[in-house]
Structures are given as C-alpha cells and as structure tokens.
Amino acid sequence: MLGKMIKHEFKATSRLYLPLFVITLVLTPILALLLRVASDVGKNSIIGSIITGVSIFGIIIMLIALSVASVLFVVIRFYKTIATSEAYLTFCLPVKPGNILLSKLLVGVVWEVSAVIVTFLSLIILFTIQGSSVVSDIMNAFDKVTPLITAEYGSVILFWIHICVVMLISTVAGTLAFFLAICLGQLFNEHRVITSIVMYVAVYTVGQIVSLISMLPLMLIGNSKLKIGEASFGEASFVNYDLDGIPAFWVFFMVMVLEIVLAAAYYVVSTIIIKKKINVR
Template sequence: MLGKLIKHEFNATARIFLPLYLIMLLLSLINRVMFSIDNLSKPLKTIRNFSIAMYVLSILAAIVVTFVIMILRFYRNLLSDEGYLMFTLPVKPSQHIISKLIVSMIWNIGTLAVVALSLLAMLGTRDNLESLKEILDGLLYGLRLGFGDKYGLVIAEYAILLLVGTVMQILMIYASIAIGHLFTEHRVIGSFAAYIGINTIVQMISTIIMLIWTNIELSMLNYSPYYSELNEWESSISILEAVPSKVFPFSIIFTIILSVVYYIVTNYIFKKKLNLN
C-alpha cells in the first residue's frame, strides 16, 4: 500500500513539476542559442534579456514551488477535508508520512538536478567547462591541503549530511504542522509558532553541544605534551583533522536523531491526537 501512496502522490505533484522543469530546460536552450550568436540586433538582444530573466524566474519558481507544494500537499491531503478520506484508507499513519517524505525528497533532488542540467545546457561551452574544471581542481586541492588523505571522506560525509539534513527539515515542518493542528483555532499560526519554537530549541541545543565539544578539544590540545611544539598552522591542521572523524559524524548522527524525533511526534499525533474538525 505504501507503493500506491507514493505513486498517487508522485502523479499528483508531477503535473506541476514536470512542466516547470520543461520550461526551465527550454529557456536554457534558448539562452544557449542566443549566447552563441554574435552581433545581435536590438530586437534579439531584447528577446535574449527577456529569456534570461524568465530563466532566472523559472529557477526561483522551482525552488519556491518545491517548498510550497511540500507543505500544501501534507496539510491539504492529510489535515484538511481530504484527510477524512485519506485516513479511512487501510493505511497506517506512518505510511502517509513516509510517502509524503519520499516524494518530497524526490522533487527536492529533482529540482537541484534540473537546475544543474539547465545551467550546463546553457553555459556548457568548452571554455566554461575548462574554467569549471579549474575551479573544481582548486577546491579539491584546498580539501587535500586541509584534510590530507581524508578529503574524499569529507566530501562523502558532507553529501550525507546534506541528504539527512533535507530529510530532517521536511520532517520538522511535518511535525510543526501536526503540532499546530492540535490547536482548536488558528492552526496555521500554531504551526508557525511550533516551527519557530522547535527551531529555536534545536539551535540552542546545537550551540551548547558545540561549545562543550570545542572546550573539550581545546583542553585536550592544551594538555597534549606536543602542544608547545605546535605552531599556529599545525594547531589549525589538528583542528581540521577533527572534522571528518568527529564533527561531521556527530552532525550526521544528531540530524538523524532529530529526524526520528520529528517522525515519532508526527506519527503519534496522527495516531492518538488527530482532530480533523
């Protein structure tokens, strides 16, 4: 049944995203053609400028729509009048949450991929690609300089952190909407208040943990028998080396824990406290 929910959610949202993606790609190709023409006439320059402006707007629209649709589909489909029908299906509340989460992740990744593809289609000339390669080589050189042989691990951990961070943000929004729905009135305002409250608490906890961790690391470094022999550069390197072995793994685990908490809160409200009146 989860597969059917995902298919239904995907079909319901694809009719919005696919035309938007197509428009973005078409505009990028039009701009590519315009960029390749030398000595454009005044009317063609006007068309080119308009096309560039529309392309930028299409990217902004895709980002905004991805965020807005994620919220509206969750709220309208589960917590408005449609919720009466959805919760009469032989489906667990957890499956509703997971299906929404999976489809939201698909469109988040899809939007990022289409934006990258459209930029490549529009600007992917040989000179631009060579410049991009030089920039990437410079970034990799900086990573190797800072993290040594662990630079590949840093890239992998950062990618994982971005992925789980996106999941966490979506689930935090779901939990905020669910908490806001516990109010008998002004549920939208309650959802906003819940989101701000949750975000504030999490930021405070994160800051406290990072301060404690930093103090512990500095204390260990101060008591190291080799500390007096380290110069400022070597001390900075020793701190950087903690990123792949401690900072990123902790951040990933902490983010996963938050995601699980948000999921449990949302699922509990749907199972025990759901009120669609």
C-alpha cells in the same frame, strides 16, 4: 500497503513536478541562446542590454521558482491530505500513521532531490550554450583544492559521499520540520495555517539552538586556536569559537548525527500527533 501509498503519492504529485522540470529544462537553453545572441549583438547596444537583462532576470526567477516550488508542493500536499477534508480519505486507509507520514516523506524527498539535479543540469546547459568558462573554472578550482581535501579528509571520494549523505539527511530533516509544524498547527482550533507557520519558526529555532549547543564541545575540544580568558581591560572574558583545526570528518559526522536525531524527533512527534491529536476539518 506502504508501496501502494508511495505509488499513489508519486502519481498525485508528478502532475505538478514533471511539468515544472520540463519547463525549466526547455526554458534554460532558450534563455542561454538569448544571452549568446546578446553577447554577439554587443552589450553596449540598447537591444543587447535589453536581451541580457531579460534573460538574466528570467533565469534567476526560473531557478528561484524551481527551488521554492519543489518544497512548497510537498508542504501543500501534506497539509491538504492531513489537515483538510481530504484527510478523511487518508485516514480511512488501513495504514498506520507512521506509514502515512513515511510515504509522504519519501516521495517529497525524491522530488526535492530531483529539483536539485534539474537545477544543476540547467546551470550546466546554460553555461555550455552561452560559452562561459564558469564550468571549466569550477573544475580547475576543484583540482586545486583536491590535495587539501585529501590531506584533511583522507579521500576525495569519501568527502563527496559524505557531503551528499549530509545533504540528503538535511533534506529529510528539513521536510519533517515542515510536517511537524503543520501537525502542531492542527492542535489549535482557529487560524491553523498561520499557526503552522509560527510553529515552523519555533521548530526551526529550536533545531538551530540544539545544533549550536551540540557543536560547542567539538569546537572547544578540537580547535588549537581557541582562546578562553580575560580581556585586556580585565572586565570581560571571551571565547573565540572557530572550527579551524577540527578534522573535517568529525565536523561532517557531528552534523550528520545531529540531523538524524532531529529528523527522528520530528518524525516521532508528528506520528504521535497524527495518531492521537489531529482534529480533521
């Protein structure tokens, strides 16, 4: 049944995401060509300046819209199928609340990751058509820092794998934070949308506090530059928190563990609320 739910979610959400991705990939080369034309015309000319300004503005708005919409679509879809009249259809299915949440999470994360990939493709297309040296500059920069990464982390491949894993887990945790906020908002009888927004701020703040507290021991233990003592005037003590000196592996590992713990907490609490507390309207 979980597979059928995931298939249904993809079918329902693809009508939003696929046009968004296609529009982005179609507009990118057009705007890149406009920038190329503007550079040929000359930036000092009025026409060249107008074309450049419009193109840059269009690119910025397009990428921001892609980033925001990719998350917003997931949140709106969850709210509509959990907290509105559509929820009756959702809860009529012979599926456990945990599987309902899991299907929406998996589909949402796939679309969010796809949006990131489309963004990178758009930037590559943009810089390639425009004839910019940004891509080559980035590659040269990577070549320069590769020895540092190898010395610090042991393997460049392992480093990037760890980066991708941390980003994926962070995306999962971030999506579940939105889901939890919406579930918490449904515990109130009035102004549920506004309450859900307030709940998200609260969930995000608590997550940041937990992360900070959890990272403090690592910073205290691993940093040779850490200083704890009395200030020169003898009235206040100070602590210089810095991650320098801590092996990068342990920093990423700690972040990954924290995100997994937070994601699990968000998932469990959301499932309990969906199962026992949500009052559908």
